[in-house]
Structures are given as structure tokens and as C-alpha cells.
Amino acid sequence: MKKIDSHLHVWTIDADTYPFRAGQGAPTARGDAEFLLDLMDRADVAGSLIVQPIVYGFDHAYVDDTLGQWPDRFVGMCLVDPQADDPVGMLDELVGRGYRGVRFNPALWREGELMNGDVGRALYKRSGELGVPVGYLVSPHNYDEIESLADEFPDTDAIIDHFGHCVPERDGSDVPAFERLLSMARHPNMNIKLSEFPRASNEEFPYIDLFHWVHQLIEAYSGDRLMWGTDFPFIVEQVGYTKGWDIADRIEPAIGPGLVDQILGGTCERLFGTWGD
DSSP: OOOEEEEEOOOOSOTTTSOOOTTOOOOSSOOOHHHHHHHHHHTTOOEEEEEOOGGGTTOOHHHHHHHHHOTTTEEEEEEOOTTSSOHHHHHHHHHHTTOOEEEEOGGGSOTTOOTTSHHHHHHHHHHHHHTOOEEEOOOGGGHHHHHHHHHHOTTSOEEEOGGGGOOOOTTOOOOHHHHHHHHGGGSTTEEEEEOOHHHHOSSSTTOGGGHHHHHHHHHHHOGGGEEEOOOBTHHHHHTOHHHHHHHHHHOSSOOOHHHHHIIIIIHHHHHHOOTTO
């Protein structure tokens, strides 16, 4: 089984060479690529999808250099400025540099503008034309925008990060936002990242309150539309990188071999291409 980490960020403390965006303090967690590679090797992880970190804003220099130095281990998802003069042109340029996905973060849009407005629609449509998935950092109040774009542009692949930022109730009762997330499986190109377990769960490792959600997502989306992500470097301080993968082994009832192969690597390669090529 080839393990691919579908969600993480990288940065370096070398702020002279790779300055953080204006007003951004230096991150406290170690997040350099060399550290990540060591952890990946220890956990037998073949490759990772690097999501452009907000600490660098739209300056992709550190991710560019990381992708260039280890092209067999890393693939990149870029971040486009929706307030730029030509956001679609920026997307074209970044994809031309080798990025295989683009992230939508509604906090970066102009105040009062939604992701399914003119800018978002143009970016989402162009992503489909370029064959690059759109990854969403969203909360449940953004679900209407996501579904609107999916309905209008059904050929664009989309990925909702971090369980859609749903959180289970402590008493185990139904969560309407999660039920909505399950219903979005009606969009055939919608995918979900099983990531940020420590944030989503009300419990400690191995986050048992999320096990039922994982199985509900498998039933709704099937394994080939779900993917595993550790959210490095945050996972290191939360529970440890290897334990971020051990969660999958502890889920009960156990995920079958075919499904787990898809979730831990196959889905990511289906959407972003084969690592090592």
C-alpha cells in the first residue's frame, strides 16, 4: 500500500530568504521540509500534498523550492489571491509552474463577496478546464456556496478539508451540518479529507467519537472519494506524526483492505496524479 498524506503545510524559520506575509509572526511549530521528510520516512509515507500555507500568503517561494528539490515526494496545491487584478491569470501561472490543485479560503475574499460570486465562479470553472481540483477550507455556513459551484460546474473536482469543520456532539446526537456534508455526496466530483482529527474530536487519541463519522462518510462517498491527511506540522505537537496515521488502524469496525488503500493513498493519486512520476 502506498501512503500519501493529502494535507499538510511546510515553512522554514529562515525568514530572511522566505519572509512571512505582512503582519504574520513566525510559527512556533517546526515545519521545514527536511523535518517532514524524516517523519514521512519513519511512518512509511511515500508522498505528500503540500497546501500553500497562509503564513506565506500568496508568495509560493518556499513551496516552489521544496517541490523542485523533492519532486518525487511532493505535489503542491497553490493559493490564489481572489482580490488580485487577474485571479484566473494567477491560477494559470501557478498551474503552469506545476501546481496540481488550488485552495479556496473564503476569508481571503473581499468583504461581502462569496465564493460563488463572479471571481469564485471564474476560478472554479477554470480549475475544471485545467484539470486541477479545488480544495476548500470552509465551515458549514459556506456549504451553500460549495453546492452552488458544484451544481454549475460539475466537471470540476472539489475537496472539502477537515470533515468540513464539523464537530460531533458530546452526547452523540446528530449534527445537522454533518448530515448536510453526507448529503453533498450527490455531487459525483465532491471529495472529503479525513484530516484534523485532534481539532474535530472531543476526545483524546485515537478520537473514538469520529469513528462512526468515518464509516458514514465511507457509506456516502465510498473509499475512492475520501483521503487521509495529517495536517502536519500541527499534528506533531498534538499527538505525533506517526500516530496521525495510527488512527486509521484503530478505527472500529476496521476499514477493509481495499477501502483503506484508497483512503490512505489511492484517492489522492486519482485526483493529483501518481507520486514519483
